[in-house]
Amino acid sequence: MKYIIDTAVFLWMIFDEPSKISHKAIALLEDNKNKIHLSSASLWEISIKYSIGKLELKKNPSEWLPNVIVQMDLATLPINQQHALTITKLPPHHKDPFDRMLISQAKSENMPILSPDHVFKIYEIPVVW
Numbered sequence: 001m002k003y004i005i006d007t008a009v010f011l012w013m014i015f016d017e018p019s020k021i022s023h024k025a026i027a028l029l030e031d032n033k034n035k036i037h038l039s040s041a042s043l044w045e046i047s048i049k050y051s052i053g054k055l056e057l058k059k060n061p062s063e064w065l066p067n068v069i070v071q072m073d074l075a076t077l078p079i080n081q082q083h084a085l086t087i088t089k090l091p092p093h094h095k096d097p098f099d100r101m102l103i104s105q106a107k108s109e110n111m112p113i114l115s116p117d118h119v120f121k122i123y124e125i126p127v128v129w
Helices: 007-014 023-030 040-051 061-071 081-089 097-109 118-123
Strands: 002-005 035-039 075-077
Touching: 002 007, 002 097, 007 040, 035 040, 035 097, 040 061, 040 075, 040 097, 081 097, 097 118
Parallel strands: 002 035, 035 075
Antiparallel strands: none
């Protein structure tokens, strides 16, 4: 099955913080039958937060993040026109633009999202946690 991974979950995975990830999500992440997608919105969020000092990292994400994605065998999910336009149909339950894009992609692609964010469920998308 295909899943989209929330930015926070991705960061917990790469910084070895499994205690923050639910057992159900860990089981899905470790199951080789599943294909985990990392949205370009997550890469954008990490890059922006790093560049403005809201996310402390030892190195610039552009220097190491592409290799991590390959090593973790993640598929990247680009932002397309449909994803961008679906946002106009979302009610304003969530103000974070990055999360709104993840929600839009989950709706557009009909993919569940691995996220601890309880607000995602209000959008009637499948959320696994």
